Amino acid sequence: MKSQTIEQMLSDWMRDAFLKAFPDMAGQGLTVSVVPTGSEEHGDYQCNQAMALGKALRKAPRQIAEAAIKAAAPHAAVAGAEPAGPGFINIRLRTEWLASVAAAIDSDARCGVPASGDGRSVVLDYSSPNVAKPMHIGHIRSTVIGNALDRLHRFLGYRVMSDNHLGDWGTQFGIMIMGYRNFADAEALKAEPVEELERVYVRSYERSQQDPDWLTQARQELVKLQAGDPENRRLWEEFVRLSMVEFGHIYDRLDVRFDLVRGESYYNDRLAGVVETLKAKGIARESEGAIVAFLEEEKLPPCIVQKSDGAFNYATTDLATVASRVAEFKPDKIVYVTDERQQLHFRQVFALCRRLGVTTDLEHVWFGLMRLPEGTFSTRQGNVIKLEKYLDEAEARALAVVKECSPDMAPERQKDVARAVGIGAVKYADLSQNPQSLVVFTWEKALAMDGNSAPYLQYAYARIASVLDKYAEQAPGKRLADFPIALGEPIERTLAVKLARFPEAVTRATETYKPSALADYLYDLAQTYSSFYQNVPFLKAPEGVRESRVRLCGVVAQVLRQGLKLLGIETPERV
RNA sequence: GCGCCUGUAGCCUAAUGGACAAGGCAUCUGACUUCGGAUCAGAAGAUUGCAGGUUCGAGUCCUGCCAGGCGCGCCA
Numbered sequence: 001m002k003s004q005t006i007e008q009m010l011s012d013w014m015r016d017a018f019l020k021a022f023p024d025m026a027g028q029g030l031t032v033s034v035v036p037t038g039s040e041e042h043g044d045y046q047c048n049q050a051m052a053l054g055k056a057l058r059k060a061p062r063q064i065a066e067a068a069i070k071a072a073a074p075h076a077a078v079a080g081a082e083p084a085g086p087g088f089i090n091i092r093l094r095t096e097w098l099a100s101v102a103a104a105i106d107s108d109a110r111c112g113v114p115a116s117g118d119g120r121s122v123v124l125d126y127s128s129p130n131v132a133k134p135m136h137i138g139h140i141r142s143t144v145i146g147n148a149l150d151r152l153h154r155f156l157g158y159r160v161m162s163d164n165h166l167g168d169w170g171t172q173f174g175i176m177i178m179g180y181r182n183f184a185d186a187e188a189l190k191a192e193p194v195e196e197l198e199r200v201y202v203r204s205y206e207r208s209q210q211d212p213d214w215l216t217q218a219r220q221e222l223v224k225l226q227a228g229d230p231e232n233r234r235l236w237e238e239f240v241r242l243s244m245v246e247f248g249h250i251y252d253r254l255d256v257r258f259d260l261v262r263g264e265s266y267y268n269d270r271l272a273g274v275v276e277t278l279k280a281k282g283i284a285r286e287s288e289g290a291i292v293a294f295l296e297e298e299k300l301p302p303c304i305v306q307k308s309d310g311a312f313n314y315a316t317t318d319l320a321t322v323a324s325r326v327a328e329f330k331p332d333k334i335v336y337v338t339d340e341r342q343q344l345h346f347r348q349v350f351a352l353c354r355r356l357g358v359t360t361d362l363e364h365v366w367f368g369l370m371r372l373p374e375g376t377f378s379t380r381q382g383n384v385i386k387l388e389k390y391l392d393e394a395e396a397r398a399l400a401v402v403k404e405c406s407p408d409m410a411p412e413r414q415k416d417v418a419r420a421v422g423i424g425a426v427k428y429a430d431l432s433q434n435p436q437s438l439v440v441f442t443w444e445k446a447l448a449m450d451g452n453s454a455p456y457l458q459y460a461y462a463r464i465a466s467v468l469d470k471y472a473e474q475a476p477g478k479r480l481a482d483f484p485i486a487l488g489e490p491i492e493r494t495l496a497v498k499l500a501r502f503p504e505a506v507t508r509a510t511e512t513y514k515p516s517a518l519a520d521y522l523y524d525l526a527q528t529y530s531s532f533y534q535n536v537p538f539l540k541a542p543e544g545v546r547e548s549r550v551r552l553c554g555v556v557a558q559v560l561r562q563g564l565k566l567l568g569i570e571t572p573e574r575v
Numbered sequence: 576g577c578g579c580c581u582g583u584a585g586c587c588u589a590a591u592g593g594a595c596a597a598g599g600c601a602u603c604u605g606a607c608u609u610c611g612g613a614u615c616a617g618a619a620g621a622u623u624g625c626a627g628g629u630u631c632g633a634g635u636c637c638u639g640c641c642a643g644g645c646g647c648g649c650c651a
Contacts, residue, residue, distance in 0.1 A: 035593090039594080048592090048593055085593090088594070170650075292649090302648055342651090347579090368645095404613095436581080437588080438581065444600090452587090463610090531616090535615075
């Protein structure tokens with residue numbers, strides 16, 4: 001199979017046809033795009049270029065379409081092209097060609113996906129929780145979406161450096177240290193370290209709001225920490241260590257790994273240099289005691305890079321981080337996955353980077369905040385759902401369903417399956433919708449096990465695995481790959497068209513930073529498969545037809561497994 | 576006040592400027608002596624927030640308004 005998506009292949013083909021029919025268009029930068037049709041009655045792919053060219057060519061679009069079709073060279077993949085409506089060109093693929101594509105996917109570990117990343121490198125910055133606070137469900141979107149983008153980029157052949165940019169530095173540590181010294185409970189610290197750190201922080205924070213002396217002391221502790229005071233430094237290291245242990249448990253459960261874990265503190269000794277450079281280049285100057293970069297040209301509000309008390313802030317850290325990454329990894333792009341509140345911040349940082357001469361492509365992939373039906377999360381209202389609890393609940397609900405549906409399965413196995421299904425459901429709930437939409441959290445939605453959900457996809461996969469096993473029992477010694485795939489039934493052809501679109505789905509999901517595009521595709525594929533499964537006999541079909549259909553099942557399984565893997569979702573052989 | 580984002584059946588969500596707006600949940604009707612019913616087949620449910628505009632063609636682009644969310648020099 002050619003390392004090119006069908007869209008690209010047909011677009012090139014139609015472009016040649018248009019240029020042959022209308023040679024005057026050459027050199028005018030004519031771009032012709034072919035897209036999947038919305039409905040099968042319009043063929044498999046369609047080209048809408050004729051209508052767009054109507055004015056330029058001063059001809060009826062319908063005539064243009066007819067001329068382009070007439071000029072089109074024969075193509076091995078194309079059964080025919082027809083004009084339709086005002087000037088659509090509907091393209092039908094050859095069924096035999098589709099069968100050969102399905103067979104090619106069957107023998108290709110990449111399922112036909114081109115390695116379009118081509119060795120380009122990307123730094124992916126995601127998850128990035130704050131130290132000394134438990135991860136809650138607000139953190140899951142960055143983690144899950146970022147990890148899917150990580151997997152997608154790697155699969156497409158990018159060199160990925162994933163970095164967990166921990167919030168391990170900042171003014172909160174003065175308050176933390178005061179809280180730890182005065183309120184920490186040794187036993188609680190042993191049992192649930194991060195919970196205790198948070199409790200201590202909240203208590204100290206409340207005190208600081210009422211007691212100016214407390215606040216002053218906290219500020220002094222912060223200054224000592226930043227000056228390298230050994231005792232405060234030791235405490236801070238302990239906070240980071242305890243937090244990392246707990247984050248590690250969550251990342252293990254979510255099967256998330258980072259190449260780098262460099263918190264904000266890693267860049268501390270570069271901050272002064274960043275501000276010096278900004279000043280030297282005339283990008284930032286003193287204003288009301290602070291050092292401020294004015295971004296009027298970019299029509300952005302001013303950005304403070306050094307506070308009037310001499311301390312640096314978030315923007316400074318991010319500038320130092322970019323400089324460090326550019327120098328060390330020379331990436332083609334750096335991608336940040338954070339919530340929507342940081343849009344302005346990153347636009348300011350990116351603008352400053354450009355002024356500093358950074359040419360690396362900088363992308364901010366933002367997603368909508370997660371909220372509860374009754375409003376935003378807040379520690380004060382005590383309605384924060386801890387990530388740990390969320391995952392526990394997901395696994396518990398999945399276990400109940402597994403026990404009901406597969407009572408004969410060994411209990412250990414049931415637990416394994418419940419883990420895969422529960423975590424899968426949680427991830428899919430976040431990955432299956434446009435990241436930028438605002439999410440209102442409900443247990444019902446987050447842990448859906450039917451309809452458009454991970455368990456639906458996992459169920460479809462497990463049924464295929466079961467079919468393949470049954471076939472092996474029924475026809476021992478036969479090699480499926482020795483039999484050709486024939487697409488006799490319309491539903492089989494439909495299935496093959498969808499299988500052939502897997503590379504398009506993966507490519508689009510990656511390029512648009514929307515894993516939801518892949519999730520949509522997989523659900524659509526699984527729906528088509530389920531219909532096929534329910535309505536067409538295969539193990540009972542005559543030999544030859546049986547092999548073709550079972551083989552087709554196998555291709556679907558392979559695409560489902562690979563696709564879900566790219567979303568970070570497991571596919572157990574049995575559920 | 577300024578800026579960014581979001582408004583699609585009762586609910587949740589799809590839809591590269593293209594054909595009749597596509598699914599799921601819930602509701603209703605069917606399908607297990609037959610390959611796993613976490614399924615399938617079907618029904619019903621929509622002036623795509625409102626009003627203009629651009630275009631051969633607008634849920635999608637532009638302008639104004641309404642509603643909600645988020646942000647806007649010393650938090651990160």
